[in-house]
Amino acid sequence: MSEPIVWLTIFTLSVFVGVEVIAKVSSTLHTPLMSGANAIHGIILLGAILVTATTTSTLGLVVGLVAVVLATVNMVGGFVVTDRMLQMFRRKPAPAKSGRSAAGGPQS
């Protein structure tokens, strides 16, 4: 693992990006946004694959496989359920309305 300071830099910048990028969300989208962010941390699947693919013990393999299953449920289920929630924006009879919400809801 390389220089901790490099990692700290990436971490700090990501914090600011994470806050800035959602700063203007309208309250209608709080739930889907939470669910989408929830799906994104399912990326721990990648970490689970890494450790499981390199483990040499049986116990490690079993624990690793459990982690893979859990992480996949988080990631796949998370994205699918978020998409289901967002189907309300699929048919849009009133473009004016969505334009208003896009301009920043009352909550921001």
Added chain:
Amino acid sequence: MTPTWVQLVYLACAVCFILALKGLSSPKTARAGNLIGAVGAVVACVVVFFAIPEAVLQSENIPLILVAIAIGAVVGVVGAQRVQMTQMPQLVALFNGVGGGAAALVALLELGDMTSAGHEPVGFDLAATAFTVVVGSVSFAGSMVTFAKLQELMTSRPVVFPGLPILFGGSLLVAVALSVVTVTNPTLWFGVVLALAGLLLGVLLVLPVGGADVPIVISLLNAFTGLTVAAGGYVLGNTVLLVAGTLVGASGTFLTKLMAAAMGRSVMNILFGALKGGSTLGAGVASDRPVRSGGPQDVAILLGYATKVIIVPGYGLAVAQAQHTLRELVDVLEERGISTDYAIHPVAGRMPGHMNVLLAEAQVPYEQLKEMDDINGEFKQADVVLVVGANDVVNPAAKTTPGAPIYGMPILNADEAKQIVFLKRSMRPGFAGIENELLFDPKTTLLFGDAKDTLGKLLASVKGL
């Protein structure tokens, strides 16, 4: 060392996650945003198979991993497709919990690896590992308790017992001490004990939180899991985990603050209010004070001869699956030339924005849904406000009773209307567990029964006018 092309793909995936969050914060781009996030996640998880150095790869493990992924994917998709929209908050809690659990397990495996023969573990790595184990466990256990509360497997009321603050503080100290021990004197077993301490901490953190506040806690635990994943990324030396986890951790924390603000609460008050005594506790019992109840006929006449009606839908509507019947009733009223709108409270349902999802599913036109700030001035002109399965969001105690758990929460001004009709199953208080003075107001009529059943009768009566 990870090959450069893999690092570049990771970078692209990290950008996908940023775009996903950006997209998810605006209705126009939300679906596309979610899709971009999914693509980034899938690509990253495919590429990782090519990033493992030959020297350490146990190739016989790969088929098993693929099987595990297949199982997880089936469970995830079926769960996400089958779930009733009303139960969606607890599903998100469940998904969040398993993610936190996975992160904790990964960190434990990594700890086992670090402490095995021939390795000289670095302090920073151990600290990050300990953090992942303990916070991942908190997130897992906490999410399971929120799931149980929302699914009503246990009481949704705050659970407080004497000594809880001491027990919580004690567990926190033990967890911190164990973390220090894990860093200074790393063995796998300390890690396991640390995980157990984290589980206890997670349960104790969520138990005293009242039902209405549980969604905020889901959001907070979501941010916890994000930070856990970020720390895991540091331990594994993986940039995409670090960036994705940090993004979720930061945006999740911020979103938690936004949600709490929408309910007029502070996060500290939500988490520790019950410990300080009383502040998230309510009466929780039905009162036997007199109320005026009416029949469907009476209410049909009120509605049928009104010029302006506002509907306040709540979770009870969704539980009774009465959205479609309600929409039919609104259609009939509109045909009679009565102006009818839905007033949507930001936290109507179980989570912010939940009611919009539920009504959209029943094909209610989006333009009939009015947000609280837009409609609150119109209640004065309304002849009838029809409150269907909602309670806390129209409870005047939020404005008048400083001690009430919902005090300070912005509410819909239903009390300003000329007539108020509540469709309720019983006199049971709402999710926040406190009595609603509006039910005893002389302007109020109560119509008891199952929402779907009652709305059906109401519909027939209005048609017959």
